[in-house]
């Protein structure tokens with residue numbers, strides 16, 4: 253029997269890649285729910301292709317529009333945040349492809365419903381990762397990371413990553429995690445030119461095609477910082493257990509170093525369909541549709557230490573991970589605001605880390621972090637971040 257799948261953030265980069273893989277395996281998967289924010293035109297096309305039972309638009313006006321378009325079909329159209337959470341709790345497999353903190357409640361809903369939860373949406377894991385993983389254990393959910401780095405680590409851990417839900421990588425003899433990153437489009441750009449960087453330049457990633465927010469995060473290298481915190485949550489590690497290494501070819505997606513000195517790596521084309529297929533099929537392997545890697549074509553692997561002065565977001569994220577409490581949630585929210593302002597043309601590229609740092613300086617980490625305190629820190633940091641961005 254085929255498994256039912258809900259794709260959250262279906263109209264985005266991760267969502268469309270997930271639907272591409274799912275569409276190759278009609279015998280294994282059946283799409284029962286699709287969700288998006290406002291793009292009802294893309295959603296209408298996806299509903300025509302996959303005939304889900306339910307389509308949810310977070311924006312009520314977009315839901316109304318979609319409802320008009322699909323009036324005669326068999327897809328029930330719903331709108332709003334509550335419907336999003338219900339869709340996330342109703343399928344066997346849930347693909348979390350929403351961007352930003354907006355994915356927090358749907359991710360929690362999927363985890364609390366004990367589903368197989370495939371998470372690309374890293375911001376909720378940054379905000380409240382330890383809590384999400386605790387909830388997963390309590391409700392018997394399996395969390396499988398889709399972020400290519402964390403999916404690589406998942407694959408390099410024993411037991412197909414089962415340790416993740418059972419209490420961490422350390423018991424498996426893991427000494428260190430090596431998170432690889434391409435270094436983004438500005439790896440070699442002189443820092444005094446950062447102020448002139450345009451949104452179009454920042455969105456042009458050298459090796460991956462992704463949505464606007466993560467592309468800018470890759471350009472500031474905040475993406476590696478977010479991934480560091482994400483790795484700590486997923487694999488029960490401390491910030492100092494995770495190293496970041498620049499690997500411009502983006503072929504080695506991350507590595508796990510064990511106490512015996514072995515280092516295991518996962519390699520593949522830079523195509524999100526590879527980790528998505530690995531996670532959808534897990535523990536089996538299924539076709540992803542991605543181009544197979546030709547090792548002779550990519551005969552050279554380079555590694556270099558990240559330039560922490562050029563990319564201060566890495567240090568800010570490491571500091572937030574060490575501080576703990578609500579600091580990662582505040583840092584994440586400040587970054588979301590700064591990136592949105594940059595994409596609107598209201599903030600220069602070089603100011604993104606300054607807004608994040610300014611918010612962090614004005615935030616008390618406190619001890620622990622639950623849903624309520626994470627949401628409060630998020631709201632406060634957004635307000636503060638907007639003020640600093642406008643100053």
Ligand code: NDP
Nearest residue numbers: 261263264265266289290291350351354372373374462463
């Ligand atoms: P996109 O911007 O391409 O897509 C985002 C999706 O989320 C869209 O479907 C969008 O709907 C929906 N969405 C946006 N805001 C809301 C909201 N407030 N409520 C509900 N839905 C919303 O993002 P990506 O696919 O690039 O990234 C998604 C997540 O995956 C991010 O967290 C990113 O960091 C992570 N990730 C992405 C990778 C990639 O290759 N793209 C790789 C690894 C991780 P609409 O179209 O209507 O706006």
